[in-house]
Amino acid sequence: MKQSAYAKLVGTIFALLALFHVCRLVVGLPIDVGGWAMPNALSILGLVVAGALSWLGFKAKP
Incomplete structure (x- = not known):
């Protein structure tokens, strides 16, 4: 698999x-x-982290 295809x-x-986190919110x-209820603040954090990693994946150049 080429590096650009992998990054995409x-x-x-x-x-x-990130879309899952948006839908959850x-x-x-x-x-x-x-048995522990996950608070929405963790989904906000997950949205920011997943969104940033997604952006970096699409921005990566071979």
Whole structure:
């Protein structure tokens, strides 16, 4: 796999992950991990991190 194709694939995966975080924040979907309710602040952090990694993946040049 070429480096540019890999970067686009990784960018797409992180974009989907960021989209999941946006949907969770808009809909208010609760997530429980081992009986612990994950707060929305973690989804905001996840959105920022996944969005930044997605942007870097699409911006990467071979």
